[in-house]
Amino acid sequence: MTSYDFSISGQHYLFDVQSFAHTILAAGGDAYSYALLDRTTQGVIDDVASGASELGVIMQTSATEDALNAALAEAGLAFHELAVSAPLVALPASHPFVNAKSLTLEQLADYPYVYFDQGEDAPIAFFEEALSEVPRAKKVACTDRASLTELIMAINGYTVTSGILVGITDGSALTTIPLETDIKLHLGYVTADNRELSVMGERFVSHLARSLDYYANR
Numbered sequence: 001m002t003s004y005d006f007s008i009s010g011q012h013y014l015f016d017v018q019s020f021a022h023t024i025l026a027a028g029g030d031a032y033s034y035a036l037l038d039r040t041t042q043g044v045i046d047d048v049a050s051g052a053s054e055l056g057v058i059m060q061t062s063a064t065e066d067a068l069n070a071a072l073a074e075a076g077l078a079f080h081e082l083a084v085s086a087p088l089v090a091l092p093a094s095h096p097f098v099n100a101k102s103l104t105l106e107q108l109a110d111y112p113y114v115y116f117d118q119g120e121d122a123p124i125a126f127f128e129e130a131l132s133e134v135p136r137a138k139k140v141a142c143t144d145r146a147s148l149t150e151l152i153m154a155i156n157g158y159t160v161t162s163g164i165l166v167g168i169t170d171g172s173a174l175t176t177i178p179l180e181t182d183i184k185l186h187l188g189y190v191t192a193d194n195r196e197l198s199v200m201g202e203r204f205v206s207h208l209a210r211s212l213d214y215y216a217n218r
Helices: 015-027 041-050 065-074 145-155 199-216
Strands: 006-010 034-038 055-061 077-085 088-092 113-116 139-142 159-161 174-178 185-192
Touching: 006 015, 006 041, 006 199, 015 034, 015 199, 041 055, 041 065, 041 077, 041 185, 055 065, 055 077, 055 199, 065 077, 077 199, 088 145, 113 145, 113 159, 139 145, 145 174, 185 199
Parallel strands: 006 034, 006 055, 113 139
Antiparallel strands: 055 185, 077 185, 088 159, 088 174
């Protein structure tokens, strides 16, 4: 296992990227070894539990938080909430619903649903998209966030996101529209119960909290 000076693991969201960049730029130095690792939810849990990453960045929903927190506790981890946001539908500019004020999943039933693959037999609580348990006739899984954006554009599909995907680098090609649901997204990070954060870890969390507060409340 590679050992890094500072490493974090996260689900396939973009809001941790800027925070990570700010953290390592501020640290400076003539030589260093850092890592920002995109993982499945189980991958985030495994990395933080093993110490491969100091902390993990994840999203849980009001429908999945109990099951996900139970899995975290079993692994000796704890979730720290930083922001709450409402789910949004991410669409390409070419989509017929791009100018809608709000959308339901029923309206989107004929369009391909693009989501992040969590691996075989992953529990529904580990999925990164709100309302993942809703059956879809047309589904496309991928493992890379740039691929997710390109697929949505290419096949006129959609995904369900925090909305913080849009407006930052490769998410700027998508438009978000409020989803009609009572479900809430809880955004934050996970740490091991038996380890304190390093100075860099604390700085990262501070940057992440400010970023999430800004984007979740725009």
